[in-house]
Amino acid sequence: MTRTATLPDIRPAAPTAGDATRVAVSTVIFTLRRDRGADRASVVIPLVRRTRDPHEGLWALPGGWLDVAESLDTAAARTLAETTGLAPSFLEQLYAFGAVERSPSRVVSIVYWALLRSDEVIAADARENVQWFDAASLPRLAFDHNEIVDYALWRLRNKAGYSRIAHGLLADEFTLAQLREVYEAVLGRRLDPANFRRQVENSGNLIPTERFRTGSHRPARVYRYNQDVELADRGPLVRH
Amino acid sequence: MTRTATLPDIRPAAPTAGDATRVAVSTVIFTLRRDRGADRASVVIPLVRRTRDPHEGLWALPGGWLDVAESLDTAAARTLAETTGLAPSFLEQLYAFGAVERSPSRVVSIVYWALLRSDEVIAADARENVQWFDAASLPRLAFDHNEIVDYALWRLRNKAGYSRIAHGLLADEFTLAQLREVYEAVLGRRLDPANFRRQVENSGNLIPTERFRTGSHRPARVYRYNQDVELADRGPLVRH
DNA sequence: TCAAAAGTGTTGCTGCTACACCCATGG
DNA sequence: CCATGGGTGTAGCAGCAACACTTTTGA
Structure with missing residues (x-):
């Protein structure tokens, strides 16, 4: 339950062969923050600071490896809970990212996006290594995660229409x-x-x-x- | 170039460990057929007859395994060409299917959907094991491919609107x-x-x-x- | 009583549907 | 000249943006 909050370790690990393609699951979680005094609420997302080598120290989307015995949906919910403690009311698959050079070893990431109701946010704040960022002005993220967030934002706005x-x-x-x-x-x-x-x-x-x-x-x-x-x-x- | 036209062999194969999750890529290819005499054209898709065990003999979407050194997009185009000889003018990712029990061994399928212009169809017809089906009335397909085609059809109709x-x-x-x-x-x-x-x-x-x-x-x-x-x-x- | 948000009415524009109508060609 | 599909005109309806207006509260 209280694993280190981080993206999966990308270095070849025990369970799989070193050159195999591995499947990770990540999630872009949106919620709103009402800044006191600000006249408009802003869209914020939680990020996790990487504690291991590929891109150590950079911020990344919460996620983890897909277990052999769990579905993609389940993996998204599980890794989300483990890294951030959050359990969103809405969770939907966004896109599968699989460019060869997006990580030092070969990783295909099934990315989900989630919405969090304002009353659900509380739990996550206490977490070590978890921090909320304004979606409109993010720092440089690990891997291709900037691109992923952009796409998720586009989808959020699109879907708000209909x-x-x-x-x-x-x-x-x-x-x-x-x-x-x-x-x-x-x-x-x-x-x-x-x-x-x-x-x-x-x-x-x-x-x-x-x-x-x-x-x-x-x-x-x-x-x-x-x-x-x-x-x-x-x-x-x-x-x- | 002229591999056997079939979905990937699902039995644990050489390159990866027996219990690892493997990534496959499949594609739903749409085109139109104008039946002589019929007053309306119909949406048809090419399917490939399985020649190996999980669901041998059933029809399945064209596809294959993701290579370690190719992107998802590339894999979709390649496996499509290998199994059907087709090179569609439009190819876009649809969804990642990853239920645990969708195949005897653990397979995550990144599914693409494609559109074929009427002048591009010709090449595929000669293929052994490839046959075109009316998308509205399909037989029972291998794995969860009926569900996948339904979703692709829904997306096609949806996207036609805007x-x-x-x-x-x-x-x-x-x-x-x-x-x-x-x-x-x-x-x-x-x-x-x-x-x-x-x-x-x-x-x-x-x-x-x-x-x-x-x-x-x-x-x-x-x-x-x-x-x-x-x-x-x-x-x-x-x-x- | 005043500011400001809650809530209602109204007008005009736009885009779509239905359908009447004219145009051009092969037989 | 007629059947048929190509192509134009138009009236009516629905939805939406803009904005004037009334209502209800706290201060």
């Missing part, structure tokens, strides 16, 4: 302003509150509650997601 | 009726000729030529694709 991606980033109950803030952070632009309200109300994804959240000004109605409408954008692929 | 997918299925020059036929076959429904024309003309993807194709009735203008407008739907991932 899917209920915000579900994975919010707690169960929320106001429309909070929901709008999520979309604004992901898309990187302001949205008209009036039009946003109508769009989201007409989508049928939201259920209004009778509760109100009282803040600085007029109280806002609290909504929750309609669990029936499951986003069918993974096609015929069944989960679990 | 992308110039037909480019990969047509020759360089074509009439609007031919282009429309492609979309009708992929989407599985009729499209209004008048509205289709306007949509596609306004998209800016087509360049009208001065040539006309004279058929049974009024000659139709010949178009070709605007090469400048490259479909930017793979995001920041650069090819080659």
Whole structure:
């Protein structure tokens, strides 16, 4: 459970032959951070500092080796928990990266991407070697991980257009302003509150509650997601 | 060049240890077939008959093992050429399948999908063990390949909505009726000729030529694709 | 009473669908 | 000249962006 938080050791290890191709699993985890004072939330991702040689000291995506007896989905969830302690509400395969020269030895990385609700973030912060970075301004990462994060960000923004991606980033109950803030952070632009309200109300994804959240000004109605409408954008692929 | 056309032998082979996870690459190749007399074209894919034990005799997707010194993209193109003789104009990664029980030994398959232009199909037909099937009515395939084809079909239809997918299925020059036929076959429904024309003309993807194709009735203008407008739907991932 | 966010109404633009209609060619 | 597909015109509807406007609260 408390393995060293690091990407797999790339040096030829015991279980496999030295020249064989090995399969790793990594995950890009998105969540939002509301900086006090900042007028907009920003997209942040957790990275792990490498403690072994290829790219020692650089930051890298959390991940690990695929076990012989576990599926890719399971491996993604497991390595994520081991390196960061996180258990995201949304976890989906992103892309398989397999360029020959992306690592000193031959590694094919099956990369996942994940969304973390604001109330799930807490656990990870205490971890040694884990740190959160603003996705828009990352340092140089190990391997091809900068490229991977760029692709994941592109996918996040893309999917926000036609899917209920915000579900994975919010707690169960929320106001429309909070929901709008999520979309604004992901898309990187302001949205008209009036039009946003109508769009989201007409989508049928939201259920209004009778509760109100009282803040600085007029109280806002609290909504929750309609669990029936499951986003069918993974096609015929069944989960679990 | 003329290896036996078959999926990789799944039995533990020489190069790798018996219990290691191995990486295979497979491809779902789509093209259109115009049946004489039929009023609509249909989507067909080439399959390879397995000549070795796991699922011997069943039809399977063309593919093979990933070499240690080649990228995933290269492996997809190579195994495709070796098993079917085809070199598609469009080749893109689809998904990585890695359930534990999808094969007797542990195999992670990186699956690609490809589009073949009607003028590229010829070469493959002569192959032993290669046969074309209507994508809508497949027999039981080896491994989890039925599920894989379903997913690829879903992706094809999805992408047809927002992308110039037909480019990969047509020759360089074509009439609007031919282009429309492609979309009708992929989407599985009729499209209004008048509205289709306007949509596609306004998209800016087509360049009208001065040539006309004279058929049974009024000659139709010949178009070709605007090469400048490259479909930017793979995001920041650069090819080659 | 004032600022600011919550929430409603309205207008105009755009893109799409449906369908009527004209054009050009082979038979 | 007629059947058929190529190609144009147009009316209606739906969705969305822009923005004016009303409501409700804390300070």
